[in-house]
Amino acid sequence: MTDPRLFDGAGCWLERLATDVPVGRPALFLDRDGVIVEEAHYLSNPADVRLIAGAAEAIARCNGSRIPVVAITNQSGIARGYYDWTDFAAVQAELIARLAAAGARLDAVAACAYHDTGSDRYRVPGHAWRKPNPGMIHAVADLLQVDLARSVLVGDKRSDIEAGIAAGLARCILVRTGYGCTEEEALPYLVAGTTAVTATDRLGDVVADLLATDWRA
Numbered sequence: 001m002t003d004p005r006l007f008d009g010a011g012c013w014l015e016r017l018a019t020d021v022p023v024g025r026p027a028l029f030l031d032r033d034g035v036i037v038e039e040a041h042y043l044s045n046p047a048d049v050r051l052i053a054g055a056a057e058a059i060a061r062c063n064g065s066r067i068p069v070v071a072i073t074n075q076s077g078i079a080r081g082y083y084d085w086t087d088f089a090a091v092q093a094e095l096i097a098r099l100a101a102a103g104a105r106l107d108a109v110a111a112c113a114y115h116d117t118g119s120d121r122y123r124v125p126g127h128a129w130r131k132p133n134p135g136m137i138h139a140v141a142d143l144l145q146v147d148l149a150r151s152v153l154v155g156d157k158r159s160d161i162e163a164g165i166a167a168g169l170a171r172c173i174l175v176r177t178g179y180g181c182t183e184e185e186a187l188p189y190l191v192a193g194t195t196a197v198t199a200t201d202r203l204g205d206v207v208a209d210l211l212a213t214d215w216r217a
């Protein structure tokens with residue numbers, strides 16, 4: 001495997017998608033499945049990519065306000081042998097094209113294939129990049145020179161929120177799309193430190209508020 005986007009034993013994927021990313025800015029970290037695209041249970045076929053209503057518009061709004069937008073996604077389906085990085089790349093290409101058609105872009109993507117029940121090469125318990133660990137957030141923050149303390153994460157699982165808390169983000173927001181409805185009961189039990197943890201219906205509902213409050217210029 002020589003794909004330059006893969007490293008650390010080919011279980012981690014890090015890709016900058018834009019050259020003109022503003023530095024020193026807070027970023028919007030997004031889980032992919034259940035937040036940007038409909039949860040499809042181990043999404044591996046580009047034909048199954050369905051943008052969640054309002055997601056592209058929310059991302060475009062951040063793009064227009066010089067807020068880098070990043071996807072961070074656990075991909076244990078690779079560890080489990082359900083699909084491979086080629087399939088992941090094809091899904092990403094479809095997602096990026098769909099977003100572009102709506103005038104939106106992701107500035108970077110990070111993905112982690114490692115899982116504690118994976119097949120040999122990808123069997124790594126508690127890998128630093130796999131959410132709820134914050135490794136993907138830190139890697140992208142280094143890559144894009146992000147202001148983490150003012151950054152926000154939106155996810156649909158407890159593990160997403162825990163990763164954002166571990167990274168010391170300003171705010172973590174659980175959406176009720178994807179798995180979000182069933183995960184919301186965990187929110188009161190998360191230890192958040194200085195991170196604000198809240199819930200909302202979907203990604204499209206939160207960006208206008210963030211731009212008017214946390215990220216007001």
Ligand SMILES: [Mg+2]
Nearest residue numbers: 031033034156
């Ligand atoms: Mg998800």
